[in-house]
Amino acid sequence: MMRILLIIVVFNFETGSELEMRQDFTNEPDCHAAALSSFQELDEAVQIRAMDIPDGQEMLEGTMIAYGAGGGEIGMYACNTLRSSSG
Numbered sequence: 734m735m736r737i738l739l740i741i742v743v744f745n746f747e748t749g750s751e752l753e754m755r756q757d758f759t760n761e762p763d764c765h766a767a768a769l770s771s772f773q774e775l776d777e778a779v780q781i782r783a784m785d786i787p788d789g790q791e792m793l794e795g796t797m798i799a800y801g802a803g804g805g806e807i808g809m810y811a812c813n814t815l816r817s818s819s820g
Contacts, residue, residue, distance in 0.1 A: 734759060735759060735760075735814060735815075736756055736757075736758065736759065736814070736815045737756070737758035737759065737760065737761055737763075737764045737812050737813065737814055737815065738754065738755070738756045738758075738812070738813050738814075738815050739753075739754065739755045739756070739758060739764045739767060739768060739810065739811075739812050740752070740753075740754050740810060740811050740813070741753040741754075741768055741771055741772075741808060741809075741810040742808055742809050742810070743771075743772075743775065743807065743808040744806060744807055744808050744809075753771070755767070756815060758812070761812050761814075764812035765781075765797075765812055768781075768797070768799075768810040768812070769781060771810075772799040772807065772808060772810075775801070775807055775808075776799075776801040776802055776807055777802075778801070778802035779799050779800065779801060779802075779807065780799070780800045781797050781798070781799055781800075782797065782798055782800065783795075783796075783797055783798075784796040784797060784798045784809065795811050795812060795813065796809055796810070796811045797809065797810055797811065
């Protein structure tokens with residue numbers, strides 16, 4: 734069975750960024766929906782866009798940025814397939 738890992742980072746400049754990881758997803762659409770729901774708890778008008786990764790910079794594949802109503806970045810997330818190490 735395929736499992737999807739969700740990594741969410743919520744930017745908080747006062748107390749430090751918060752990291753959340755979940756791996757209870759079996760498909761990417763459910764993972765993306767959970768991330769959107771998490772960010773909507775912070776800002777109902779959140780917009781999610783793919784991150785523009787500059788050449789030469791390493792970042793998780795499929796990293797998405799969450800923007801608040803004011804246009805500022807409020808966090809980022811990625812949904813990635815977990816690779817089984819059992820053979």
